[in-house]
Amino acid sequence: MDIYKLRDNFDAIIQRVEAARIRRSEHHIVQIVAVTKYAGTQEIRALYELGQRAFGESRVQDLKAKASELEDLPLEWHFIGRLQKNKINHLIDLDPWLMQSLDSLELALEIDKRLEAKGKKMQCLLQINSAKEETKAGVMPECAYDEYLKIIEETKHIDLVGVMTIGAHTDDEKKIKESFETTYKIYEALKPHGAEICSMGMSGDFELAIECGSNMVRIGSLFFAN
Ligand SMILES: *Cc1c(COP(=O)(O)O)cnc(C)c1O
Numbered sequence: 001m002d003i004y005k006l007r008d009n010f011d012a013i014i015q016r017v018e019a020a021r022i023r024r025s026e027h028h029i030v031q032i033v034a035v036t037k038y039a040g041t042q043e044i045r046a047l048y049e050l051g052q053r054a055f056g057e058s059r060v061q062d063l064k065a066k067a068s069e070l071e072d073l074p075l076e077w078h079f080i081g082r083l084q085k086n087k088i089n090h091l092i093d094l095d096p097w098l099m100q101s102l103d104s105l106e107l108a109l110e111i112d113k114r115l116e117a118k119g120k121k122m123q124c125l126l127q128i129n130s131a132k133e134e135t136k137a138g139v140m141p142e143c144a145y146d147e148y149l150k151i152i153e154e155t156k157h158i159d160l161v162g163v164m165t166i167g168a169h170t171d172d173e174k175k176i177k178e179s180f181e182t183t184y185k186i187y188e189a190l191k192p193h194g195a196e197i198c199s200m201g202m203s204g205d206f207e208l209a210i211e212c213g214s215n216m217v218r219i220g221s222l223f224f225a226n
Pocket of ligand 1: 035037058080081166202203204218219220221222
């Protein structure tokens with residue numbers, strides 16, 4: 001991909017995030033995670049040179065391949081996909097900065113067991129299925145608060161630092177907004193229990209997500225659009 005186009009896309013994203021964050025509050029800070037599942041290591045390297053540090057991948061094997069090819073760079077890797085049980089050890093070995101897609105107590109217990117054996121810790125977000133869509137992973141919003149506390153209580157090596165959601169899959173902006181507001185409310189209730197990150201918003205809906213309180217957006221296709 002043309003490096004100048006990538007730079008222009010990045011600039012446009014930063015400006016839009018900046019404008020949305022000011023609409024929320026002057027004091028509101030938003031982190032951008034560049035989702036590179038559609039991109040190669042050359043583009044990641046180019047984004048790094050433009051100042052980007054946080055990158056997201058949704059498949060363990062892709063994360064492994066890209067992280068090892070880019071070992072020379074101090075990148076912050078985020079895992080954002082569905083984690084199969086047989087990939088847990090591989091993910092732990094990659095030392096991701098943040099595992100955003102923890103979607104059940106059962107998975108948390110399994111990861112915790114493996115972390116214990118390896119003497120490691122992992123920062124995670126609880127994924128919430130805020131629009132209750134069958135095709136999506138995540139805990140139901142009405143169970144999320146209790147599930148979050150249970151994971152804190154029953155695991156020793158998982159450091160839960162917030163929540164993540166994917167906005168409702170629809171063109172109806174009201175429904176998308178509802179799914180963000182639902183998630184933000186849960187996040188607020190969990191703040192006294194250590195929640196610091198509310199990860200919501202992708203290429204098509206990140207401004208709305210920020211206006212609803214998101215402080216971490218995961219943007220993929222917009223970075224790499226022609
Ligand atoms: C792919 C993906 C993104 C980025 O999606 P875009 O619409 O390309 O910005 C964000 N979050 C998750 C969980 C994803 O799988």
